[in-house]
Amino acid sequence: MSTIQVPAGGEPITRTNGVLNVPNNPIITYIEGDGIGVDITPVMHRVVDAAVGKAYGGSRQIHWMEVLAGEKANNEVGAWLPDETVDAIRQYLISIKGPMTTPVGGGIRSLNVALRQVLDLYVCLRPVRWFNGVPSPVKRPNEVDMAIFRENTEDIYAGIEFEAGSAENEKFKELLKEHFPSAYANIRFTDECGIGIKPISREGTERLVRAAIRYAIDNKKKSVTIVHKGNIMKYTEGAFRTWAYELAEREFGAETYTWSEWERTVAAKGQAAANEEQDAAVAAGRILIKDSIADITLQQVLTRPTDFDVIATMNLNGDYLSDALAAQVGGIGIAPGGNINEQTGHAVFEATHGTAPKYAGKDMVNPGSLILSAEMMLRHLGWTEAADLIIKGMDQAIASREVTYDFARLMDDATKVSCSQFGEAMIRHMGD
Numbered sequence: 001m002s003t004i005q006v007p008a009g010g011e012p013i014t015r016t017n018g019v020l021n022v023p024n025n026p027i028i029t030y031i032e033g034d035g036i037g038v039d040i041t042p043v044m045h046r047v048v049d050a051a052v053g054k055a056y057g058g059s060r061q062i063h064w065m066e067v068l069a070g071e072k073a074n075n076e077v078g079a080w081l082p083d084e085t086v087d088a089i090r091q092y093l094i095s096i097k098g099p100m101t102t103p104v105g106g107g108i109r110s111l112n113v114a115l116r117q118v119l120d121l122y123v124c125l126r127p128v129r130w131f132n133g134v135p136s137p138v139k140r141p142n143e144v145d146m147a148i149f150r151e152n153t154e155d156i157y158a159g160i161e162f163e164a165g166s167a168e169n170e171k172f173k174e175l176l177k178e179h180f181p182s183a184y185a186n187i188r189f190t191d192e193c194g195i196g197i198k199p200i201s202r203e204g205t206e207r208l209v210r211a212a213i214r215y216a217i218d219n220k221k222k223s224v225t226i227v228h229k230g231n232i233m234k235y236t237e238g239a240f241r242t243w244a245y246e247l248a249e250r251e252f253g254a255e256t257y258t259w260s261e262w263e264r265t266v267a268a269k270g271q272a273a274a275n276e277e278q279d280a281a282v283a284a285g286r287i288l289i290k291d292s293i294a295d296i297t298l299q300q301v302l303t304r305p306t307d308f309d310v311i312a313t314m315n316l317n318g319d320y321l322s323d324a325l326a327a328q329v330g331g332i333g334i335a336p337g338g339n340i341n342e343q344t345g346h347a348v349f350e351a352t353h354g355t356a357p358k359y360a361g362k363d364m365v366n367p368g369s370l371i372l373s374a375e376m377m378l379r380h381l382g383w384t385e386a387a388d389l390i391i392k393g394m395d396q397a398i399a400s401r402e403v404t405y406d407f408a409r410l411m412d413d414a415t416k417v418s419c420s421q422f423g424e425a426m427i428r429h430m431g432d
């Protein structure tokens with residue numbers, strides 16, 4: 001028997017010729033989420049409903065439809081990610097989710113990753129911007145304004161792993177030994193050795209980088225930085241870099257200037273000529289496509305954030321970078337995101353953070369990350385007036401220094417409020 005109750009007054013969002021048709025009463029599916037999902041999801045609903053109500057005077061309203069996943073689904077129907085949940089998310093196109101728990105070192109594989117893979121949500125877009133007044137460990141957090149495009153379906157997240165001591169692991173090592181003896185010889189300790197495989201494809205790279213460059217063009221950004229560890233992982237991360245440059249030159253030759261063009265000009269005409277060419281291209285408004293190795297990137301996003309606008313990278317680098325960058329603009333409590341397939345129109349919005357289990361059910365954490373994910377969702381639907389109200393509510397609530405514990409502990413003169421009180425403050429301040 002289905003656990004899904006389709007809201008009587010709502011209509012599905014559909015898509016024709018690549019364009020979303022959003023009715024005034026759209027059904028949006030949501031997963032409450034494990035851990036702090038019970039705290040932040042209802043607050044997000046209240047804030048979004050208030051913004052939509054205020055922006056459109058009652059002529060538009062979201063009809064929320066719960067679909068089960070994670071611990072709640074396992075408790076209620078004995079499945080972590082029920083088929084009907086995936087089917088509903090597929091059918092209704094646009095969803096928002098709370099975080100879901102993934103055990104470490106064994107147990108079920110990530111449901112968050114599974115959802116991205118099963119719907120082929122290849123772009124994980126995580127914008128990082130600072131709100132005036134938010135406490136930050138860096139001197140000039142206002143200089144941080146980046147958008148991370150994280151490839152969401154490949155890399156070590158593909159889950160090709162062989163547990164040490166398992167029959168599969170032994171079989172895989174036999175295969176290596178027989179067919180790739182020099183690779184096998186590189187394994188330092190063969191006896192108890194887990195093995196993971198990292199697939200990175202040209203197709204996966206190109207669709208992600210294409211989305212990142214289009215975003216840079218649409219949002220008038222100056223550069224796209226390809227972040228990789230291609231010096232060490234030559235045929236995965238190094239290939240990502242090569243394919244990214246090739247794509248930029250092939251599909252966006254008029255709008256971009258790449259560091260690989262710069263290198264070719266250096267070889268042909270020398271460095272001064274290449275610099276001149278690059279400067280002229282940038283002055284003419286072409287987007288600079290450059291690359292940076294992952295380790296130094298983690299330093300430079302801190303020391304010279306203005307060098308970075310849009311970042312295009314693979315799954316694991318993007319995961320690390322999103323949490324690290326969130327710290328610069330107030331922390332993971334206000335770090336939003338969206339998982340998107342631009343070809344099918346499916347999108348699942350979600351916070352960057354996880355289930356923060358020690359705070360679960362305490363009405364304590366910052367709901368900002370999920371609310372800002374909903375703000376991205378509203379913009380994606382074209383409901384910009386409601387999205388703008390959410391930004392206004394967030395700005396003003398922070399300016400009035402009514403903040404949750406994570407900000408309050410870093411601010412001298414703040415009033416610490418609960419998760420739900422922060423939501424109420426946001427709603428109050430939408431009217432300011």
Ligand SMILES: NC(=O)C1=CN([C@@H]2O[C@H](COP(=O)(O)OP(=O)(O)OC[C@H]3O[C@@H](n4cnc5c(N)ncnc54)[C@H](OP(=O)(O)O)[C@@H]3O)[C@@H](O)[C@H]2O)C=CC1
Nearest residue numbers: 099100101102103112332333352353354355356365366406
């Ligand atoms: N997309 C998803 O659903 C994700 C799921 N996860 C899963 O979540 C579980 C827990 O992961 P963990 O590594 O602890 O990371 P979490 O992001 O869940 O929490 C780590 C810390 O981040 C801070 N934090 C997180 N959310 C908030 C918030 N809303 N407001 C304020 N502070 C916040 C807290 O810091 P402090 O204690 O300093 O206040 C918290 O202890 C794991 O099972 C993991 O796999 C993780 C990431 C994403």
Ligand SMILES: O=C(O)CCC(=O)C(=O)O
Nearest residue numbers: 101102110112113319352
């Ligand atoms: O799926 C998980 O449990 C963690 C995922 C994660 O950290 C992320 O997507 O940022």
Ligand SMILES: [Mg+2]
Nearest residue numbers: 319320323352
């Ligand atoms: Mg993460």
